[in-house]
Amino acid sequence: MKEIRAIVISGNGTNCEREVAHACRVAGADVADIVHISELLSGAVSLSDYHFLNLAGGFLDGDDLGSAKAGANRLLHARIQGGQGSVAQQIESFVAAGKLVMGVCNGFQLLVKMGYLPALGGSLQQSATLTHNDGGRFVDRWTYLKVDPASPCVFTRGLEGIYLPVRHGEGKFVTSCDEVLEAIESRHLSCLKYSGPDYAEPTQEYPLNPNGSTNAIAGLCDETGRVFGLMPHPEAYVHRTHHPRWTREDLPEEGMGLLLYQNAIRFLREELV
Amino acid sequence: MAWRIVVGLKEGVVDARGERIQKELSQHMGIELESVRTLDVYTVDAKLSDAEVEAAAAGPFCDPVIQESAINRPLAQDFDMLVEVGYRPGVTDNVGRTAREAIQYQTGRPFAGGEGVYTSVQYLLKGKIDKDQAELITRDFLANALIQRWIILGSDELDPETGVAVTIPRVSADSVPCVQEMNLAVSDEALLQISRDGMLALNLEEMLTLQAYVRDPEVIARREKVGLGAQLTDVELEALAQTWSEHCKHKIFSARIEYMDENGKQEVIDSIFKTYIVGATSVIRKAKGEDDFCLSVFKDNAGVIRFNDDWSLVFKVETHNSPSALDPYGGALTGIVGVNRDGVATGMGARLIFNTDVFCFASPFYDKPLPQRLLHPRRIFEGVVEGVEHGGNKSGVPTINGSLVFDDRFAGKPLVYCGTAAIMPAKLHGKPSHEKKVQVGDHIVMAGGRIGKDGIHGATFSSEELHEGSPVTAVQIGDPITQRKMFDFLIIARDRGLYNSLTDNGAGGLSSSVGEMAEDTGGFELHLDRAPLKYPGLQPWEILISEAQERMTMAVPPAKLDEFISLAREMDVEATDLGTFTDSGYFRCLYEGKTVCYLEMEFIHEGVPQMVIPARWEPRVLTEPELPACERFDDDLKALLGRLDICSKESVVRRYDHEVQAGTVIKPMVGVANDGPSDAAVFRPLLDSFEAVVVSHGICPNFSDIDTYHMMACAIDEGLRNFVSVGGNIEHVAGLDNFCWCDPVKSEKTPDGEYKAAQLVRANKALYDYCVAFGVPLISGKDSMKNDYQIGNTKISIPPTVLFSVIGKMEDARLAISMDVKKPGDLIYLLGTTFDELGGSEYYALKGELGANVPKVDAQSAMARYRALNLAQSQRLVRSCHDLSDGGLAVSLAEKAFSGGFGVDVDLAKVATEGDLGANRILFSESASRLLVTVGAENSAAFEALFAGQSLSLIGEVVESKDVVVRGLNGKVLIQCSNDQLKQAWQAPLREL
Structure with a gap:
């Protein structure tokens, strides 16, 4: 059997690369490399050697121009030394090759602002964004996420609901127009929505919906289901001791966030590698 | 254009x-x-x-x-x-x-x-x-x-075509760099004027020492050889002022103190730092023998203790009070990113794992007129919280433990304590990584941000009270992302063995960092003109002492220099070779090839004269108030829960990322609705191991108004009982002291200096006594000694405050305990005896009283209790555990109940007390070393057996109903409130902030 190789890009303000790599390993990736952006820009490392691209949470360039904006600009415009093209072009070939991309929090913001999500009809024109929480502040709290069972998302397959923490100041999902929102909904791309503890209905109610996201959207995939982004942090719930109430509830050893990574690895093993 | x-x-x-x-x-x-x-x-x-x-x-x-x-x-x-x-x-x-x-x-x-x-x-x-x-x-x-x-x-003034006019805030570079000579052959009064005008914060004796130094013919002869005259240059004077500042040299903690106690007994203390702090640690380390887990104490940027065979733990807490008073956001932000540099620059370099923060403010609802130049406490609150939020969150370091303490005297100077922990491999390249040494010939390389005028005179500024002329340049804004890039680079450079030593550029800038590193070799040559500047026009002395942020200084061996610089370039970090470390014995700086500073290393580091400080302890005459008889205490309990020191701080906690790095096992908020107040944090620094770090703290300035000896003892005990409450191993825990005092040196400005100095001595005596008694070594600390405000006739001095932070080990995070009650039918035990000790308590404060009977700590019985509790925890006999502190038994019970979502039914007649206290004193006494534990009924015998011979009271049980019920000595109900009412009272005050 061939190796499943995951890559986590770090540098310029990413913060969660270590726990994302850990989650990939626990979920069964044979390799989970943390690669500094300078190694991609110098041409020392190429995305094409990997199957699973992880864009970790953090504050790219301090989110100084709006979350992930300056980071997106770098990936689009910085040239790779000695070779040709940009990291953005490498990502596009990566996706075209049928591989998997997951962006968490700042990584989700990056995917949306580069136009990789929702990428309706394959267009990479930015059509949605993630902006300031309605509360106007950063917030760290746990949220219940209802899964859309009809979504093409390969990461959420077979799940009904998951409980994960959000930790962001700019997590409110907004689309450029109602048509985009309708397309997202009708194609079941909004695979995760903030809900109550029963995972029954999406909610706009604070704090269950911590940021006022349109249609309670917390996570989104493209039409292939292979590019996926979410504001909550799955790498933060890999073991039961990550759960805020593990000292008082009977919980399985494996955390709910791990399920997303396991789905990714399973898909790669079954369909790609 | x-x-x-x-x-x-x-x-x-x-x-x-x-x-x-x-x-x-x-x-x-x-x-x-x-x-x-x-x-x-x-x-x-x-x-x-x-x-x-x-x-x-x-x-x-x-x-x-x-x-x-x-x-x-x-x-x-x-x-x-x-x-x-x-x-x-x-x-x-x-x-x-x-x-x-x-x-x-x-x-x-x-x-x-x-x-x-x-x-x-x-x-x-x-x-x-x-x-x-x-x-x-x-x-x-x-x-x-x-x-x-x-x-x-x-609206009518805005040009609809062009809008607001263009302004470019570029620094105008009109000054030409030059070096001035300072004539010190002047009168005493003129010497003091030079110190004041230059923001040097040097006293007359220190100025006279400088005057004498440049009169020495041998010194003059040596200076002439390098082209300098018989007068100090401005570069030299500034370097001396930084190095000799209270902030850098801790002159008060090093002073000779002549102390007289309440009985007139005299005692001379030659440095309270050496006597009590270093003294206690060396006694404890000896007593621990083979079990000594200290690796590096007091000598580096932070303390280092053993974590396991492969990893070592780094811990440091700093204060950033003075800058936060002027610019709360920038002050607190630089506070957190500054202490982060200390953690990273310890030993050969470490990786940050968590932050802690403790703030002392005046009430955000302060409604009296504010003295000149003071910002409103609410603004300070908001700015500081936001500064730490940005500093911590953007750096990817979880903020996992902290406190907010309120007293209106903190309007004069807010206290902003920022702590940080880091982890490093126990060994690197075959050598212990907590050690480092500069070699002669190593290059002085500065990496990270550039130098500007920001932060000039920060060290001397914080060595003075806040006054009219407090400088603007002392304020600065941190840049977490530039720093983060530098840290990413450093860890790789460390692992590749590209440097021999490093330290951060904090107070005193290059003058301090290079000067301190050069103590390894005995000298250096630094080319100030090679330093990268943010904008032109800086004077050589400004380059030397600027405290511009995000900079580290490394000692790079010549053979590694090219590799070091090119790795930095690759990772988009600026690194510049500024000179070399030598064994010349001289602190030497050059500008465009000319020597502009030439001072003996020994003089600059050892030349400061020892201060002599008088101290005289006269206990205040205080009495206990008469408390009116009372039938019910529901309202008192709700009022206490709503007091600022006790109420929920969730609105602040949720603004801090406390979970990044995926190691936070006991989070700041716990319980059935994730909103109960944790005693301490438990953190797993290694993702594939369950070994954990436990961190907590104690702080109780309220007791300082009675006796700082007991304030200190209670702070130590509070830190330790929080630590054991969650499951920290009492045999593997270290302490860290951060003193924030008002000026204790008697002078015209401070007529009560002798009393304040005596308060300082007494706190240190307790620090020694209780650290030794608990076997808790001190590994690092800091003091901030000028927390006063003085403008015109208004003087505000903060209450003497010590933050006692503790860090230690827990073998298995899966055994950690949270504070919330878990299950109806569980038994509620109170560990420890309740005394008539309400002096300085929240209850007395609620009633407008201070009282006299300050809580006293019995370390021996406390230690036995904490050891037994550790045993009970390791045998899984404990379902929940919460300490008793502000507000005593009643508050602790209420917090346990509403956090767990079940009621409690408790009988005060069962509480072990010393003497006949009456219900109100049992409910609200703040006697130390007490904990509330719930235990499954099936485990009660095993649990009680562990505490045989100790003070243990079975006071009630957890009940299905959602009410807190407390029965009095005669069986009558004293308190009956629903969890919802109590939680509401506790959450209301700061919910919106």
Whole structure:
């Protein structure tokens, strides 16, 4: 059997690369490399050697121009030394090759602002964004996420609901127009929505919906289901001791966030590698 | 040519920032506006084409989904007042820096020297508001005059074609670098004037020592050989002032103190630091013998203890009080990123794992007139919290433990304690990584940010009280991202073995960092003109002492220099070779090849004369109040839960990322609704191991008004009992002391100096006594000794305050215990005896009293209790555990109940007390070393057996109903409140802040 190789890009303000790599390993990736952006820009490392691209949470360039904006600009415009093209072009070939991309929090913001999500009809024109929480502040709290069972998302397959923490100041999902929102909904791309503890209905109610996201959207995939982004942090719930109430509830050893990574690895093993 | 790019939200998009400001103006200033909207402005001053500027406006500066932009024309409309706030020249503008980088990526061309992007924010105020009110809002709320400038325009004053006029806050480089000689052959009065005028904070004796130094013919002869004269240069004088500052040299903790106790007994203490702090640790380490887990104490930027065979733990807590008083946001932000550098620059370098923060403020609801130059406590609260939020969250370091303490005397100086822990491999390249040594010939390399005028005189400024002339340049803004990039680089350079030593550039800048590192070799040569500057025009002395942030100094061996510099370049970190470490015995700086500073290492490091401080202890005459008889205590309990020191701090906690790095096992908020107050944090630093670090703290300035000896003892005990409460191993825990005092040196300004110095001595005596008794070594610490405010006739001194932080080990995080009750039917045990000790308590404070009977700590019985509790925890007999502190038994019970979502039924007659206390004293006494534990009924015998011979009371049980019921000595109900009522009382006060 061939190796499943995951890559986590770090540098310029990413913060969660270590726990994302850990989650990939626990979920069964044979390799989970943390690669500094300078190694991609110098041409020392190429995305094409990997199957699973992880864009970790953090504050790219301090989110100084709006979350992930300056980071997106770098990936689009910085040239790779000695070779040709940009990291953005490498990502596009990566996706075209049928591989998997997951962006968490700042990584989700990056995917949306580069136009990789929702990428309706394959267009990479930015059509949605993630902006300031309605509360106007950063917030760290746990949220219940209802899964859309009809979504093409390969990461959420077979799940009904998951409980994960959000930790962001700019997590409110907004689309450029109602048509985009309708397309997202009708194609079941909004695979995760903030809900109550029963995972029954999406909610706009604070704090269950911590940021006022349109249609309670917390996570989104493209039409292939292979590019996926979410504001909550799955790498933060890999073991039961990550759960805020593990000292008082009977919980399985494996955390709910791990399920997303396991789905990714399973898909790669079954369909790609 | 300069462009103004204005970016605003499209019509219909919620302006969360504007709405928050509108809400806060209403809540805090009583100003009702129809709306507040905001716009971002980028002033681009660079050689670019119009097309390039348009591409920037449309690309990185603007989110096309929700924003629109305009170039050189206004977006503002439909407002009554426009306020635009930008930075003053030279102030760190992080957004401007990122904007400039973004344009460089787009054009593929670097900006030339002097070119830049400057940011500002436009606030569009709509409603009934005139210019004076707009000015007031701006000055008191939107901006800080120390670092920002603003323009206010009425709706009829804005040019509809061009908008707000272009202003470029570029630092004008009109001064030519030169070195001045300082004539010290002058009268005593003139010497003091030189010290005052230059913000040197040197006293007469110190100035006379300098005067004598340059009179020495041998010194003059040696100076002449390198081209210097018989007068000190400004570079030398500034270097000496920084090195000899209270902030860097801790002159008060090193002083000779002549102490007289209440019985007239005299005692001379030659350095309280050496006697009590170093003294205690060396006694404890000896007693621990083979089990000594200390690796590096007092000598490095932070303390280091053993974690396991492969890893070592680093811990440091700093204060950043004075800068936070002037600019709460920038002060606190630099506080956290500054202490982060200490953690990283310990030993050969470490990786940050968590932050802690403790703030002492005046009430945010303070409604009396404020003395001149003081910011409103609410503004300080908001700014500090935001500063630590940005510093911690952006750095990717979870903030996992902290406190907020309130006393109106903290209006004079807020206390901002920032702590950080880091982890490093126990060994690197075959050598212990907590050790480092500079070699002769190593290059002095500075990495990270550039040098500017920011932070000049920070060290001397914080060595004085806050006064009229407190300098603007002492304030600065941190840049977490530049620092983060530097840390990423450092860890790789460390693992490749590219340097021999490193330290951070904090107080005193290069003067301190290079000067201290050079103690390994006995000298250095530093070329000040090689240092990268943010803008031209800095004087050589400014380059030497600037405290500009995000910089580290490394000692790089010549053979590794090229590799070091090229790795830095690859990772987009600036690193510059500034000179070499030597064994010449001299602290030598050059500027354009000429020697401008030539001082003996020994003189600069050892030459400061020892201070002599008188101290005299006279206990205050205090009495216990009469408490009126009372039938029910429901209202008292609710009032206590709503007091600022006790109430929920969730609104602050949730603004801090406390879970990044995925190691936080016991989080700050726990319980059935994730909103109960944790005693301590448990953190797993290694993702594939369950070994954990436990961190907590104690702080009780309320007791200082009675006796600082017992204040200190109680703070130590509070830190330790919080630590054991969650499961920390009492045999593997270290302490860290941070003293914040008011000036204790008797003088005209401080007539009660002898009393304050005696308070300091007494706190240190307790520190020694209790650390030794508990076997807790001190591994690092810091003191901040000038926490006073003095302008005109108004003087405010803070209550003497010590933060006692503890860090230790827990073998298996899966055994950690949270504070919330878990299950109806569980038994409630109170560990420890309750005494008549309400002096300085929250209950007395609620009643407007101080009292006299301050809690006293019995370390021996406490230690036995903590050991037994550790055993019970390891045998899984404990379901929940919560300490008793502010508000005593009643508050602790209520917190346990509402956090767990079940009721409790408790009988006060079962509580073990010393003497006949009466219900109110049992309910609200703050006797130390007590804990409330719940235990499954099936485990009660095993649990009780572990505490045989100790004070243990079975006081009640957890019940299904959601009420807290407390029965009095005669069986009558004293308290019956629902969890909801109690939680509401506890959450209400700071919910909206």
